[in-house]
Amino acid sequence: MSRIVQYSSYGGPEVLDIVEVDEPHAGHGQVRVAVRAAGLNAFDFKVRQDPQYVPSHSLPSKQGNEFAGVIDEIGDGVEGIEPGLEVLGWTSFGAQADYVVVPASHVAPKPAALDWATAGGIGLVGNTANRATIAVDPKPGDTVLVSAAAGGVGLFACQFAMLDGATVIGTASERHHDALRRMGIIPVTYGVGLVDRLRVAAPQGITAVIDNAGQESVEAAIELGVDPSRINSIVWAEGAERYGISTVGGGGKTAENLAQLAELVAEGRLVMPIAATYPLSEVRQAYEHLETRHLLGKVVLTVP
Ligand SMILES: NC(=O)c1ccc[n+]([C@@H]2O[C@H](COP(=O)([O-])OP(=O)(O)OC[C@H]3O[C@@H](n4cnc5c(N)ncnc54)[C@H](OP(=O)(O)O)[C@@H]3O)[C@@H](O)[C@H]2O)c1
Incomplete structure (x- = not known):
């Protein structure tokens, strides 16, 4: 079984549950990652609080768009990645879980010098x-x-x-x-x-x-x-x-860009303070903290 963070109604951190589901498996072109850390972002609670924030969003919903962990399953057609590789990566709703399955192109190698919490929190x-x-x-x-x-x-x-x-x-x-x-x-x-x-x-x-x-x-x-x-x-x-100002935001993610970012942080040329970490089981407390909106740096869930 695998734990995922899920919510079935819109609202504050109190709607978040830890739910046990069948373990996902890597399909063609995909890898499975045993998650070690998953970052929290304002986007997560804006979507959870407002049904109109992402009009196509539906319930029940998983949560979280960034993670770091260890590849433990490789799907058909994936080359150049071996089980055991430590990575960071992104997904669309569902990073806050024991396992995530993503296209192999959505992960980048985690530099050894990067700790798990930082790796899981810098991508977005x-x-x-x-x-x-x-x-x-x-x-x-x-x-x-x-x-x-x-x-x-x-x-x-x-x-x-x-x-x-x-x-x-x-x-x-x-x-x-x-x-x-x-x-x-x-x-x-x-x-x-x-x-x-x-x-x-x-x-x-x-x-x-x-x-x-x-x-x-x-x-x-x-x-x-x-x-x-x-x-x-x-x-x-x-x-x-x-x-007439510009409004360029996130999007257009590539594994190459994520790898470059990870290297810059690992080398100490960029710094990202981790304001707090919480175990996955304390996801509600983690969002209560984040939703104060006055933190220095990132809040990250640690797994297991
Ligand atoms: N468009 C996009 O693609 C995109 C992507 C990512 C994020 N975002 C949005 O960008 C914003 C920033 O995201 P984030 O993850 O960096 O952090 P965040 O958690 O949303 O913001 C935290 C920071 O906001 C500051 N803050 C709170 N109220 C403020 C105010 N009235 N004026 C100025 N600063 C204030 C706080 O500073 P103090 O603690 O010093 O008060 C705190 O350090 C969020 O609204 C997020 O949803 C948009």
């Missing part, structure tokens, strides 16, 4: 942050504003922009300012008065924005004269119509 935010950063094309000389800088997407976006040579200002609550400073990010508190604080933090002017929080930081950037073609938001889609 890393891909999103990478694409959002590319959308505004930071360069040396740029000052880039990153909102929700202490979140998973924000932390990676800050670091991608810094690797591109930009100066980075990140919005966060004060509890996270020291951590951001240690990473080379200039912290600024979000909320009322944001524009004035940004003027003080960046007297040279802000030239690009990677928004992960919504309207407030986009409006602030517009007020400060940032060119809308250099503003990207992954949460405020209305900004595209109102100001």
